Each structure stands twice: as C-alpha cells, then as structure tokens.
Amino acid sequence: MTQLTLHDSQRRANVPFQPLDPEHVRVYYCGPTVYDLPHLGNLRAMLTADILTRLLRRLYPRVTFVRNITDVDDKITARAAANNETIAQLTERTTAEFHADLAAMNMLPPDIEPRATHNIEEMVAMIAHLIELGHAYEAEGHVLFAVASFPSYGALSGRDTDELVAGARVEVAPYKRDPGDFVLWKPSRPTQPGWNSPWGRGRPGWHIECSAMSHRYLGENFDIHGGGSDLLFPHHENERAQSLCCFPGSTFANYWVHNAMLLVDGEKMSKSLGNFLTIRDVLARGPVEALRLLLMGAQYHSVLNFTWDGLDEARRTLDRFYRALEMAGPLDVEDRPLPAAFLAALCDDLNTPLAIAELHAMATAALAGNKDAAVDLLASGRTIGLLMQEPEAWFRGEAGDGPSEAEIDALIAERLAARTAKDFARADAIRKELSDKGVMLEDGSSGTTWRRA
RNA sequence: GGUCCGGUGGCAGAAUGGUGAUGCAGCGGACUGCAAAUCCGCGUACGUGGGUUCGAUUCCCGCCCGGACCUCCA
Incomplete structure (x- = not known):
C-alpha cells in the first residue's frame, strides 16, 4: 500500500502518517459557524477535508470523520437579531444551506456532525475538571483557562507566551491573571442564549466546544485534526491546551492539517473584508464541478488566488476530460483499482495538482482510443469527486x-x-x-x- | 515589531542536486464544404546577492517582494 505523507503543522514537516489504530482512523475537522452562507474560502477547507477523508477511506478499512456545527456564537446572536428571526431559525436555515452547498460540490457528509448546543453538558464537565486540576479559574462570572499552567502552550502554533504578550494588540480584560488567558465560559445576559452551570447562566467560549466534541466522539487521542490555517492560533492552540490539561497523559491529535487561505486579488477571502463569493455567485458563471477542480488546482498547503479566468480554465479542463469519456462510450468503474501514479500523487500530502496532471495523461491516452485509460480516468476522477456526470449531460448543461x-x-x-x-x-x-x-x-x-x- | 509560508515560462501550477512535468493561452500544420473537437509540431521560466558542490531552480546565509497569523475568521 502506498504510504500517505502529510504536512503536520506542529512538526512543521512532511511526515509519514501512522494511524493509532490501522483498523480505524479518526479525524476531526472544525466545521462552520452557521450564521451565513459558506464562502469559497470556507469551501476550500471543507474540500480539503473531503479529499483527505476520501483518500483515507481508500487506504484504511474504517474511518470516522467528525465535523462539528458551531450553532452558538455571538455572531449568530447578532445576526439573528439583525434579521429579526430566532437563533434557531437562523442556525437551522444556514445549516441546511451549508449542507446543500457541500452536496452541490460532491462533498461527502461527515460520519458524525455534532452541534455545539447539543454538547453543553460535556463542555461544562470539562471546564469543571479543568478548574479542579488548577488549569482554570473563575473570575467575575467568567471561567478562564490559565495559560501559565500549561508549559507547552504555544508549541502547536510556534509561539512563546512572552511574545504573545508583547505583541498583543487586544485590550486585556482586567480579571485575567495572564493576558493570554482565554474564556472557557462567559455569563449571558437575559437576551443572550445561556445554559445553567456551576458558574451561573452563561454560554461556552469558542474553543471548548471542539475539545468537548472531539473527546466525546473520538476519544482522548485521535489521528488527525484539521481546519484552515487561520484557526491554528488561537483556536487550535487553545483546544490543544484544554484537552491535554483536562486529560493528563493524552496526546489529543497526532497530526494537524491546515489548509492555506483562498485569496481574491491577493487578499484573503473573508466575510470581514467583504470580498467573498458564494456558490451562488459561481453558478452564474460555470458549473460547480469546475469550482471543485479549480480549488484542487493548487496544493491545499499553498495559498490559492481565486479568479474568474481560473474558473473558466477549470471548466475547459473538464471539457477535455468529459470529451475523453464521451469518446470511450459507456464505462464500468466498479472495483477499479486506482492507477499507481495517481494514488501516489494523492498520498504525497494530497498533491492534487500532480494528481490532475495524471488525469490529463489518462485523458490523452483515452482520446487516442485507449478505452482502459478512459476507465482509469473515470475511476480516478470520481475518487476525488470529479466527473460525476454523464458526458452528454455535462456538455448539454x-x-x-x-x-x-x-x-x-x-x-x-x-x-x-x-x-x-x-x-x-x-x-x-x-x-x-x-x-x-x-x-x-x-x-x-x-x-x-x-x-x- | 514577532512568528510562519511562499516567490518557477504570457497565465495557472508540479517535481527535481546533473537530458527543465502538466494544462490553458499563442503560433504553424493535418482533418473539416465552413466550423468545433481531435491529432502533429514550435516557442518562452527558476526574485536577488553570496556560499557549499565537479555541477543548484533544487541545499545554506543575507537582501528584496508577496501572503497568512499575532483580534472574529476556513
């Protein structure tokens, strides 16, 4: 079997992937905060997870892929109020839209999709335990994680705590013992969502939910934790600190996978900058399968600049692949093993551009009349969520x-x-x-x- | 300011210590009533200054440039 290599953010190197249990690989990904449509940058992260888990399923007999839904957050509260709707209405609708967009891009659903609001008890239990162990403290209705109690804080994102303090541009709340301390639990006003807890009615801080849900569904130690590179600090650093402190002797995630940002005009696509596009914007210009191919056109670990020309080119590339399939006629890809070079490209830290180059080689052979190559092309394309349509349907649109x-x-x-x-x-x-x-x-x-x- | 990532041909984008992927675009040709598709052929690159080496785009150092993170963020 081809060895999978991943770029691990914590080791800052490409390393061979060795699962804790080769019979059961466990993956956790940070999912969306459901207050608005996912934009193309969000989708890039989801796509990275999709390709990774599709590949893992090829390589290992069982994979559990957990991706959460964050349905309690101050942005949600604010947006619901602005829309004059309830929080539940907003999160239900946005979650449905999220599912629809991912399905439109041929992304497979996770095995488990826990919601933060369904896991408050676990979070409260973890917070209480962290207080018991001296890693957290209560102050003015808040519960804060004590960064100083965890010596390896910063090891994941490669920062030391002194630098964090020196470079901190945020105003430090006066009740914090250390400027780097972060909120585990905060009090809610009557108009804000809240749950009863030993520290009064309140709601969880952002980071604790992922610690609680990964523990509940995957255990203290699991294989891969993924997300966008913008989550590396503070979100993942904080998750790691909470989990390792709550479960002494555990390792939390063995591999950290972070995808680079999607750019527009050389700048990160983000909601706060307002330069974001959604699937709806793309549909006006081309099929979603072209978007999927476009997002795979750069390796996940590199930044990718979105352009409309790039989308058009991705569409022309698919034209070529579908042309090759059309020429070959009906194909049966049942149980077709993947071409070695194609699989090797994916196993090399999800090198999708190289894998696509392999698809081109197969297409060239197929266009020359090699029907076997056409079967390889279809089987390979479908393992990365491409070439899902009949050629005629693709061309006729x-x-x-x-x-x-x-x-x-x-x-x-x-x-x-x-x-x-x-x-x-x-x-x-x-x-x-x-x-x-x-x-x-x-x-x-x-x-x-x-x-x- | 600190940390990290990157700078490859017109564009996108890989690999690699020594005959420089792949695709798009461009040019010439074949095929076609005309086209399209397809096929054949052609051209152009390694930010910059040093170092290591028989030899560097590939390794090391400085510099320049771009991006991300340090604050919500995929």
Missing part, C-alpha cells in the same frame, strides 16, 4: 433561457437537409443562429452533436 433540446434537434434536422442539398449558406446560417444562442454544433462521422457554450 441546463437549458436556462437558451433553446430547448427539441428546438435544437429541429434546427439540426433542417441544417442536415440543407447540407445534403449543398445549400451551405442556409446550413451556416443555422449554425450561426444556434451559436448566437449559446449552442455549438459539431459535425462528426456519426452525425451532428451539440453542446452549450
């Missing part, structure tokens, strides 16, 4: 406001008659007419086919 299939067929028949009669002026007029409406005709040896531009 949605009619939208263009001519219907019946109208197109009628014009093709008329054009055929004109061509037979050598009336090329009429034939070309029909080609032009359809072309103006976004339908391209292609005369082949077995008749005329068409596709939408």
Whole structure:
C-alpha cells in the first residue's frame, strides 16, 4: 500500500502518517459557524477535508470523520437579531444551506456532525475538571483557562507566551491573571442564549466546544485534526491546551492539517473584508464541478488566488476530460483499482495538482482510443469527486433561457437537409443562429452533436 | 515589531542536486464544404546577492517582494 505523507503543522514537516489504530482512523475537522452562507474560502477547507477523508477511506478499512456545527456564537446572536428571526431559525436555515452547498460540490457528509448546543453538558464537565486540576479559574462570572499552567502552550502554533504578550494588540480584560488567558465560559445576559452551570447562566467560549466534541466522539487521542490555517492560533492552540490539561497523559491529535487561505486579488477571502463569493455567485458563471477542480488546482498547503479566468480554465479542463469519456462510450468503474501514479500523487500530502496532471495523461491516452485509460480516468476522477456526470449531460448543461433540446434537434434536422442539398449558406446560417444562442454544433462521422457554450 | 509560508515560462501550477512535468493561452500544420473537437509540431521560466558542490531552480546565509497569523475568521 502506498504510504500517505502529510504536512503536520506542529512538526512543521512532511511526515509519514501512522494511524493509532490501522483498523480505524479518526479525524476531526472544525466545521462552520452557521450564521451565513459558506464562502469559497470556507469551501476550500471543507474540500480539503473531503479529499483527505476520501483518500483515507481508500487506504484504511474504517474511518470516522467528525465535523462539528458551531450553532452558538455571538455572531449568530447578532445576526439573528439583525434579521429579526430566532437563533434557531437562523442556525437551522444556514445549516441546511451549508449542507446543500457541500452536496452541490460532491462533498461527502461527515460520519458524525455534532452541534455545539447539543454538547453543553460535556463542555461544562470539562471546564469543571479543568478548574479542579488548577488549569482554570473563575473570575467575575467568567471561567478562564490559565495559560501559565500549561508549559507547552504555544508549541502547536510556534509561539512563546512572552511574545504573545508583547505583541498583543487586544485590550486585556482586567480579571485575567495572564493576558493570554482565554474564556472557557462567559455569563449571558437575559437576551443572550445561556445554559445553567456551576458558574451561573452563561454560554461556552469558542474553543471548548471542539475539545468537548472531539473527546466525546473520538476519544482522548485521535489521528488527525484539521481546519484552515487561520484557526491554528488561537483556536487550535487553545483546544490543544484544554484537552491535554483536562486529560493528563493524552496526546489529543497526532497530526494537524491546515489548509492555506483562498485569496481574491491577493487578499484573503473573508466575510470581514467583504470580498467573498458564494456558490451562488459561481453558478452564474460555470458549473460547480469546475469550482471543485479549480480549488484542487493548487496544493491545499499553498495559498490559492481565486479568479474568474481560473474558473473558466477549470471548466475547459473538464471539457477535455468529459470529451475523453464521451469518446470511450459507456464505462464500468466498479472495483477499479486506482492507477499507481495517481494514488501516489494523492498520498504525497494530497498533491492534487500532480494528481490532475495524471488525469490529463489518462485523458490523452483515452482520446487516442485507449478505452482502459478512459476507465482509469473515470475511476480516478470520481475518487476525488470529479466527473460525476454523464458526458452528454455535462456538455448539454441546463437549458436556462437558451433553446430547448427539441428546438435544437429541429434546427439540426433542417441544417442536415440543407447540407445534403449543398445549400451551405442556409446550413451556416443555422449554425450561426444556434451559436448566437449559446449552442455549438459539431459535425462528426456519426452525425451532428451539440453542446452549450 | 514577532512568528510562519511562499516567490518557477504570457497565465495557472508540479517535481527535481546533473537530458527543465502538466494544462490553458499563442503560433504553424493535418482533418473539416465552413466550423468545433481531435491529432502533429514550435516557442518562452527558476526574485536577488553570496556560499557549499565537479555541477543548484533544487541545499545554506543575507537582501528584496508577496501572503497568512499575532483580534472574529476556513
């Protein structure tokens, strides 16, 4: 079996992946805070998780992939108030939209998708235990994690606590013992969501939920923890601190995987900058499968600059792959083993650009008439969530406001008659007419086919 | 200011201590009534200054440039 190598953020190096239990690989990913539609940058992180877990399922007999939904957060509270709806309405709707967007991009659902609000008890228990062990303290209704009680704080993100203090630009709350201390539990006003706890009615800090849910569903020690690189600090650093302190002797995640940011015009795509795009924006310009390919066009560990030209190019690339499949006719990929070079590319720290280059090699062979290569192409593409459609459906697309299939067929028949009669002026007029409406005709040896531009 | 990541041909984007992927775009040709698709052929790159080496795009150091994080963030 090909050895999977991953870039581990904590070791800052590519390392061979060795699961704790080869019979059961366990992965935790930070999911969305459900207050708005996911943007393309969010989707990049979800896609990295999708490719990683798809690959793990190829390599190991059992994989448990947990990805949480953060449904309690001050941004949610604020947005619900602004929308004049309840928090539950907002989070339910946004969660449904999130699921729909991921499904549209052929992402597989996680095995377990816990919600923060369903795990408050676990969080309260962990916080209480952290206080018992001297790693947390109560102050003015808050419970704070005492960074000084954990010597290896900063080891994950590569910072030392002195620097953090020196560089801190945030105002330090006066009740903190140490400027780096962070909130585990905070009091809620009556208008804010809250749960009863030993420290009064309140709500959890952001970081504790992932510690509680990963522990509940994966245990004290598990294999991989992933998320966007912007979560490395403070979120993941804090999760790690809480979990390791709460469960002495445990290791928490053995490998940390962080995807780099998606940029727009050289800047991070983010909601706070307002430069974000959602799937809805993309759909107006091209199929979502092209977006998926575009996001795989750079290795997950590198920043990727989103451009509309890039989306168009990804679509043309898929045209080429689908053309190769179309030429080969019906294919059966059942139980097809993956080509070694393709699998090796994915196992090399999810080197999707190299894997796509392998797809091109398969497509070239398939276009030359090698049907076996076409089967390889389809099997390989589908393992990374591509080439899910029939070629004809890909090329013909949605009619939208263009001519219907019946109208197109009628014009093709008329054009055929004109061509037979050598009336090329009429034939070309029909080609032009359809072309103006976004339908391209292609005369082949077995008749005329068409596709939408 | 601190930490981290990166700078490859017109564009996107890999690998690699020694004959420089892959795709898109461009150019020439074949095929086609015309096109499209396909096929054949062509060109152009390693931010910068040093060092190590028989030899560096690949390793090391300085500098310049870009991005991320240090605050909510995928």
